[in-house]
Amino acid sequence: MSSPLRRDDVAHVAKLARLTLSSAELDMFTEQLGQVLEHANDMSSLNLEGVKPTAHPFELLNVVRADEIRASLDRDEVLAMAPDAQDGRFAVPRIMGEAP
Amino acid sequence: MTLPGEWEMVIGLEVHTELQTATKMFCGCANHFGSEPNTNVCPVCLGLPGSLPVLNERAVELAMAIGMALHCTIAPSTFHRKNYFYPDMPKDFQISQYDLPINKGGFLDLPDASRVSIERAHLEEDTGKSTHLGGTGRIHGAERSLVDYNRSGVPLVEIVSGPDIRSAAQARAYASELRGILIATGASDGRMEEGSMRIDANVSVRKAGEPFGTRCEIKNLNSLRSLVRAIDFEARRQIELIEGGGVVRQETRHWDENLGATSTMRTKEEAEDYRYFREPDLVDLAPDDAWQQRVRDGLPKMPAERRALLSARLTSSTEAQFDAVEVVIDLNLETYVHAALDAGVDPALALARAANELAGDIDNLGHLSSEGFCATLLMEQRGDLSATQAKTVLGEQLAHGGDPASIAASLGFERLSSESLEGTVATLIEQFPDEWARYREGDEKLAQFFIGQVMKVTKGQANGKLVVEQLQARR
Ligand SMILES: [Zn+2]
Numbered sequence: 001m002s003s004p005l006r007r008d009d010v011a012h013v014a015k016l017a018r019l020t021l022s023s024a025e026l027d028m029f030t031e032q033l034g035q036v037l038e039h040a041n042d043m044s045s046l047n048l049e050g051v052k053p054t055a056h057p058f059e060l061l062n063v064v065r066a067d068e069i070r071a072s073l074d075r076d077e078v079l080a081m082a083p084d085a086q087d088g089r090f091a092v093p094r095i096m097g098e099a100p
Numbered sequence: 101m102t103l104p105g106e107w108e109m110v111i112g113l114e115v116h117t118e119l120q121t122a123t124k125m126f127c128g129c130a131n132h133f134g135s136e137p138n139t140n141v142c143p144v145c146l147g148l149p150g151s152l153p154v155l156n157e158r159a160v161e162l163a164m165a166i167g168m169a170l171h172c173t174i175a176p177s178t179f180h181r182k183n184y185f186y187p188d189m190p191k192d193f194q195i196s197q198y199d200l201p202i203n204k205g206g207f208l209d210l211p212d213a214s215r216v217s218i219e220r221a222h223l224e225e226d227t228g229k230s231t232h233l234g235g236t237g238r239i240h241g242a243e244r245s246l247v248d249y250n251r252s253g254v255p256l257v258e259i260v261s262g263p264d265i266r267s268a269a270q271a272r273a274y275a276s277e278l279r280g281i282l283i284a285t286g287a288s289d290g291r292m293e294e295g296s297m298r299i300d301a302n303v304s305v306r307k308a309g310e311p312f313g314t315r316c317e318i319k320n321l322n323s324l325r326s327l328v329r330a331i332d333f334e335a336r337r338q339i340e341l342i343e344g345g346g347v348v349r350q351e352t353r354h355w356d357e358n359l360g361a362t363s364t365m366r367t368k369e370e371a372e373d374y375r376y377f378r379e380p381d382l383v384d385l386a387p388d389d390a391w392q393q394r395v396r397d398g399l400p401k402m403p404a405e406r407r408a409l410l411s412a413r414l415t416s417s418t419e420a421q422f423d424a425v426e427v428v429i430d431l432n433l434e435t436y437v438h439a440a441l442d443a444g445v446d447p448a449l450a451l452a453r454a455a456n457e458l459a460g461d462i463d464n465l466g467h468l469s470s471e472g473f474c475a476t477l478l479m480e481q482r483g484d485l486s487a488t489q490a491k492t493v494l495g496e497q498l499a500h501g502g503d504p505a506s507i508a509a510s511l512g513f514e515r516l517s518s519e520s521l522e523g524t525v526a527t528l529i530e531q532f533p534d535e536w537a538r539y540r541e542g543d544e545k546l547a548q549f550f551i552g553q554v555m556k557v558t559k560g561q562a563n564g565k566l567v568v569e570q571l572q573a574r575r
Contacts, residue, residue, distance in 0.1 A: 012373075013375075016183070016373055018185055056380075056383060056384075060383040060384075061383060061384055061386050062384075062391075063155065063382075063383050064154070064156065064160060065154045065156060065157060066158075067121050067158035068122065069123050069128055069130050070123070071128075072142050073141055073143070073146075075137075075141075078138055078141055078146065086244075086246055088136060088137040088139075089137045089246035089247055090246065090249075091245075092187045092230075092245050092246075092247060093244055093245070094233075094243040094244050094245055
């Protein structure tokens with residue numbers, strides 16, 4: 001049985017997800033997310049000895065496609081969706097630092 | 101570089117290689133370097149809502165080929181989402197293999213007979229490419245970054261070595277041998293300058309026999325030269341830090357080629373929290389025996405075996421020949437060399453012409469047949485062509501194709517057949533009776549005089565060795 005969700009955990013996850021939560025929201029989500037996790041914890045009461053972890057309800061393996069080129073999108077159409085573009089590229093606020 | 105005292109480096113390398121597929125990892129956009137920005141993009145690689153990834157079969161096969169060449173076990177594997185925010189990754193997560201990679205537990209033997217273990221070689225997707233503008237100071241706020249998503253979703257294999265490497269030179273040898281394998285399997289073009297092979301180095305130091313020290317990860321190593329310099333710099337930095345009473349912090353460091361130094365990029369105090377979780381849009385990958393066998397059957401010979409096969413045919417083993425073998429294997433020139441050896445060309449000559457003339461004009465090899473290469477070298481070996489002429493004839497074939505004998509004839513080289521050389525020497529002997537007399541009396545220096553005269557008459561096209569033979573025959 002894992003320990004119940006703490007307010008700090010919610011704050012940490014919110015930070016990782018770049019979400020700014022008010023104090024009231026933190027309280028609310030701690031309670032709501034806590035209930036979701038508790039529900040998942042119900043599984044722990046079952047005897048799962050010998051049951052393999054599954055990520056899918058389907059017994060599918062090796063779903064692949066042939067390495068064949070298909071049409072890409074029109075660049076003007078693509079860039080028109082962006083707030084800003086320059087020299088055929090998406091323009092974004094200056095990136096600070098390198099990718100993690 | 102030798103380290104002070106009892107210090108020893110401990111190095112592990114992470115090599116990312118872009119796979120030479122026609123399309124990206126999860127969509128049918130072209131995987132092509134150098135296209136106009138954002139012309140190879142679609143909803144999948146732009147991370148548009150509702151788009152679904154479908155795995156590229158060829159990428160899986162190339163990953164398996166790499167694993168097999170590195171003696172890995174091909175294992176059932178899964179895909180995860182690695183979550184982080186950066187503009188060159190539009191989905192805000194990268195699809196990668198996490199705890200269950202396609203290849204695990206292999207090794208790579210280096211030419212110096214050392215063995216480096218391979219922990220894993222897994223599939224993942226590349227990110228887009230950003231260009232940073234600004235610093236011009238024209239308008240505040242004009243500083244910005246531009247992003248091209250052509251590279252977004254290009255298939256990559258990341259090959260992670262064990263911490264088995266003990267010097268920068270060994271790291272270089274490992275990267276170089278691995279590069280040869282990636283090229284041989286057809287997985288990569290190995291072009292580091294274009295970013296199709298990128299290396300991160302994990303470096304720590306310890307006193308021999310002690311447990312591993314804290315490691316730093318060095319990024320931005322874009323050439324084998326950078327790799328060597330960065331490792332040497334970083335090991336020295338850590339030793340100086342420790343000997344000065346300091347402690348190495350686990351961090352990611354950036355290599356600056358111009359400064360010749362590494363600097364902190366970010367510390368790992370807040371252990372990177374990528375919130376990995378299973379990619380729900382992709383199913384498990386578990387290539388069956390038949391699929392694996394198909395890939396295995398298609399594997400060509402690896403550089404180590406090719407090197408051994410070629411070296412076994414050498415008649416002597418000089419440093420120059422060893423280096424030439426490296427070049428020939430590296431550039432895939434051994435078809436020419438083996439053909440020349442089969443035709444009876446001296447190994448030293450075949451290696452030299454391949455490692456210099458062919459290697460120097462590698463993009464034009466399509467014009468030169470093995471037969472043309474052999475015929476030219478045989479003409480040189482027989483003395484029908486001087487070394488300079490043989491190089492010219494090879495160069496001409498590389499540039500325009502054609503038959504070596506006709507090329508030699510069209511360049512007037514056929515005048516120098518042994519009969520015409522005989523005539524030239526005879527004429528010169530009549531022209532310079534005093535010099536000839538002194539030569540006959542044993543003044544060997546005069547041989548040089550006659551060679552010089554022959555060269556003058558033939559505009560440098562004669563074979564010096566044959567001139568001497570002619571002179572000696574008439575003495
Ligand atoms: Zn795409």
